[in-house]
Amino acid sequence: MSERHFQFNGFELSGWTIVGVCAVILAIVTIVLLFRYERRLVTHSVGNTLIALRIIALVLILFTFLEPVLTWSFNTEKTGRLVVALDVSDSMNTQDRHATDLEKLRLARALKMIGNKNVDSRLDRWEAAYAANKEPEWVDENETANPEKKAQLASSRKSNLQSIFEELDQLSRKEIAQKLLLNPANPILEKLQERGQVDLVLFAGDAISTEREVLNKTLTDVPDQVHMELSNLSQALKSAPSNSDTSAAPISSYILLTDGRDNSQLDPVSTAEQLGQIQIPVYPVVLGSAYQPKDISVSALDFPQTAFKDDRPLLKARIGTNGYEGKDVRVILKQNDRELDVRNFTARGKSKILEFELKADKLGRQEFTLQTDILPGETRDDNNEKNFAINIVDDKSHVLLVDETARWEFRFLHNALQRDKRIDLEQVLFEQPYLGLLPKPFFPNQLSTKFPPENEPPNQDKSSNPFGEKDLIIIGDVSPNHLKEENWDHIKKFVAEQGGTLVLLAGKKYLPLAHRSEILEELLPIDKMKIVNWNQANFKVPPAERGMRLRLTPEGEKESLFQFDVTPEFNREIWDQLPGHLWFIQGDQKPGTTVLAYGVSPFNAPLDESKDGVIIHRHYGAGQVIWIGIDSTWRWRFRVGDRYHHRFWGQLARWAARNKAAAGNEFVKFSLSKTDIYAGEISTATARWTQAYLDQFPDVKSTVAIYKTTDPEKVINSFELIRQKNQPLIHEANIPSLPAGEYELKLITSTEVAQGKEITTPLFVHEIKTIELGNLTSNPQLLTEIAESSGGQLLTPQTMDQLLELLPSLSQETTNQDEISLWDHWFILVLIMGILTVEWAIRKLNGLP
Template identity: 25%
Template sequence: MVSFLASIRFAGDLPAWSVAILALLAVVGVVLLYARETRSIRAPYPYLLPALRGTAVALVVFILAGPVWHRRQVIGTLGRVVFAVDTSRSMSLTDSQSETTADNRLQRATASLLGNATEPGWLEQIQKTHAIDVIAFSNSDPVSIWSSDDEAELPTALDWAADGPATNLSRPLQSILSTINLDAATGDSSAGDSSAGDSSASDSSASDSAAGSSDDTIDSVRRAAIVLMTDGRDTDTAKRLERSPPSVAKQLAGGGTSVNTLGFGSVDEPPDVGIVEVIRPETVAAEGKLAGQVIVKQFGRQGEPVLVRIESDGESVWQKSISISNTGQQSVPFEIDVGQIVQTLRSRSPRGIHRTNEVLRLVAIVESNGPDYSADNNVSHFRVAASTRNRRLLIVDGSSRWETRYLKNLFVRDPAWQADVVLFGPGTSSPKLQRGSAPGQFPATADDMAQYDAVLLGEIDASQFTTGDRGLLSRFVAGGGGLVIIDGRFGKLRALAASEFGELMPVRYRGTGTTPMPSRLQATPAGLEQPALGLIDQTDQLDSFWRSLPAPKWSANVELSEGGEVWGETVSDRGTRTPWLATRMYGAGRVFYFASDQTWRWRYKVADRFHARFWNQLVVAAMEPPFSASDQYVSIGTDKVEYRGGESVAVRARLRDVRGNPVADATVDALVMRDGNKIATVPLSVDNPNRGTYAGQVPPLPGGEYSIRIRASGFDESALLASTPIWVTEDDHAEMQRMSLDEDALRQIASAGAGTYIHESDAERMLELLKPLSSGTVIETDTVLWQSYLWFWLIIALLTIEWWCRKRAGLV
């Protein structure tokens, strides 16, 4: 079977586009000069003569481009080979303890493909017999680096670098599965010249393979192979519902494409110390303490001392010397007093800008005196927002029950909160609900209520909670406030729910009394996704943790109302499930409802370990996120200060006029700045016109430091000074956590893909496996047109025809 492809190439010193411009100018000159002679002659000579002369002149000018006629002839059927090369950060390792310069893994993979001064590379050795593709991958979609289908010359260098933040071994296999063209069904000899993306050929190949219609078809299906060149570490922690590499390799093998793996690196883990992760809260009180853990990894360093420290602006704020106890990971807890750091940051804030939080820019560092294979994983930058504004909380209850007592102690003693407690009714010092602005009184006006961020509401007697009180609380929530309702055994909330107050609640009562005695608590799938319910750091164990918490002795008989969502439920011995923690949005605010009042039982033997963390996280979830910075006219904030790659940024802003009144009719944009340059403009939509607030989402950004400011119609940009910083991190600690070659993973992929695993030390065997894939060859020839007789005689022929036409037209 034979096929041909031909094309024109240019080998001159001048680029083809510049020669084309010169030729066009020459043709225009010929036409203008001929215009004086051809005005009075008959048709078609006024057009024919300039065309003949112009074409001849253009051919003469094109000699400067050095046109070459390239002819590619394919005899037989070419095998297809795809070299998929890992360009993640771990491929930058040299696998050498020597201080002298050594090639890293990616450089060694490149040398195999391109060769060196003494030996040809794989691409050169099989370019005449195989169709070749070279792709690069890390944790994103693979990138095509070079393809023989493009008829490009063999590269002398490959444009890639080992800088990918993680490795996803499924991505290149999935990409090849969806795009590779085997032309297996037809056995067409042009397979070697066709595009790798011809979906029709892929479909016919797959169908014929499945049918097994003929031996010729089966043989042709086997003419493709993939060579996965990597260290085998699959480190992409952001994987969603992706298939495993062996399962994709198995499907490729079923379609006739074998998957071979070429491993780079040493199977032995080198001696190394590094930071895997820094676990810490996103926010901390400005006068409080920042507590967290530094996860340190080590290999080959057992029993040696290691110094772990944290710096702020180049100064050490915490450090601890530890002794490596075992191979693997070790958690090092830390606690930092952030007060002095915040004071330093406050002194640097520009005048006219008020910040409700300061961003602590911290660096965790691990140091050791022993051998350390890679220093890239010894430093981890992280940020924490220190709130300079005490969050205000109002606790209201119609009795002094255990739940309220523990919550009162928790929030009153916490310096990050300013809690006001209003207790009335039987067993308290105030039998009636008092209203006013003094301590111990329920707010009497909307302005008094607006001083709070959230309200914890217990069992309130409907006869004491008037229509005005209920309306005041409803407007507070609708305007963005948080409300947490805690039910009780006395059933007083049933009467309150029968009024217009029931519109706030995410549940409605059914029947009378309580549900069967719960045997356990259980977080719902929706609840497990919420940070408020994250009471332990091991997310894979969170469901079983919630099941192990002490269950309440009773639970109100309720069901979910329209617009509500259940985050937690009680389960009885009979399997009866009842909402225990439900929530809903009401206007711009959020309402939580608890069907029992016994979370204080979680303190048994562990004190505040889980109880305090849960209530802090839940009340924060109920509150409207505070703005990070404000000036006279605008307040701006984001949901976080630090984002992972791929996360969008939620931006909120509030506009005020010169009198401090909300502005709800402006056109507002969020400007994303980097290094003083605007890189994106995101329109914000009105969130709450009564408060003059706007909201929007900034699409995922590349890694780096940014600031976000506001632009609004009717305001001079110089007047809107407030801005908030954010950071986007591309976490590469997982990539550098293990640095040895994972041969087991590569063997599994090769076995599933009907291929072979080979270590780089025996790489030449891979080439021997690839050669039998092809039963064809490519013959390429070049004809230098501008030096050929054909080009010369074509010019002479055009000029001769022009002379004869001039004579016929009477110009000679």
């Protein structure tokens, strides 16, 4: 059904319409006057013909001024698609033998293993009893009055239910999902297919399309590309497989059958929000018990990926011990089948953290294995070991610490860096007590002034630059009298040209508010600064509870210098418990900077992350600048000593050394977020260009080629790095999934950048078994967030029947509108020109001018 109508766009412009009408009226008046003259020269019929042709031409011209458009609307019907995604990750192979009787009864009813219209009310009462932690009344009072028969009936029903529970114990979550979809007693998949097209997807670390025939099998031979060792719910929500003849059909809804485990380091809730904005709801069906099974597992390992030779890198292992309260557990650290350390402990609670000191006396990549004994009754025995590797390098982090006086921050920071054997520390303290009894003050009180000759090319000889050998410079509360513009100029070159890291520590007296240096203003990640002072005089609270606490942003949580625990939840908890700060400098975040930590006020009200960042990072040239807007990191030592304060600054020094050592040159730095990853884990490749080079070559492209170390001539994969909108100097992208092995990644650049030298970095990909199995509980909380963010609803096996009522109609009727612009159509132009040509010919044939 269609409707056609005219509309005149020219009426929207009233001034233009008035001018056009007035012009046409004036032209008509002129034509009438001309007609009065011409009718004395030609016959009456010729005169009428001429005036008619002229008026018609003017009407057509006015018609074009009004911009007429012919529009019509019509309805079209589109059939949408349902994406049914089945989780086939390793955690879905779990048999929930530890599930409660209530969970098992509900699942048995959902699978139609028990129940019908005659007994459903009785099963409802059994569920209520289990929910109240009571023994169900197996026989109703009105069924029989015979005690003996009542006892036999109760025993029979209890035994029958127990046999059903035992049958459920043999089913994995993956098999339960299959039965939910294909159960002949309730064929939900068939009912969905009756509604419209259904695309079936198998997902784990990646997603692939599949057919119904595959679901009829055991799903034991899942293709390797799905990476069963990982769970990536975001990938499932991005999957949109379709046959070529139906590729235009829009997706109507997603249905996920999953336990909700996700270890992809991505945010599936954000993906669900994007789907919700285009009205594509997600309906997760949660599978598995919400209770942690009886299991011993190597849940997580926390270790530095790179350590210095003769250092003492620390391995922190979290051992899951759920269900083994009071049992003895043995943990073994191995290297090449040789036992390095053995720890025994008695399980208390759900987990235990163990610390191992690793030897770093051999250079190169050192591989280790941490494993536990398998105890009787474990739900799974394939998560009791984990492999990891550390790269041992022969180097130190070279640090320069500069401050005005020995304030508290300087004292504790100096002690932290001085005690670290892998840090080569140089200090400059401008103002310090000096009685003249010693040849020189205890600390140097002047910066080095050894500069390169003016005619020497930059970066040719690092030793000729006062900061050339440094990896990290920390500037404290130094006065403008001691740091002049020429000093800032050399600090700027240290960062921009040599790839160094500069840390600017806020001070109450001088830095940065007392400085008027243009270079410092350029280096700072913030502007429009002001002091925020949390006056604690009115707060009668202990010292540990005073002041503004720091909270990490998602970007900060990814950086190694902020990681006090490998588990994100525990790491956040540590930061939440660190003592607060009574003073900081607030400022507006400059473009291209990243807030790593922001403040939470003493009233527990979150500050504006973008405006109230306390620790802010920015890339500058080949290097980087970190602004720390507090002068009291020493407060983190309260009642815990060196544990967090020393670790933070030690990690920062090593982080800075790795940044300077990144592959590249004065034009670009090429690095990976992780050089050792597990198969399917995400690592990001980053090319960081200098502003000067991008000013000269703004359209430069960055491509990365991947080679196997064993075959360096053959490119096995390549990908392009994407320019980041908020940080135009950075090109980055996630590395494609790779199987276990050793690789080399090469940055493909222009001839000017390469300068005849390859820019490469290594990548080690490990086999993985336990990242997916460290926690075997279902995660309904995450699935609820996904459902609510997309406009969907969380379902359970028992409520899965509601899908047919909840799903929107797959047949969608849409109204489309089409139009033809008549005022600029070729036919109108031809018509006007034709009329004017006829009018001209008649005039000439009749002797008129």
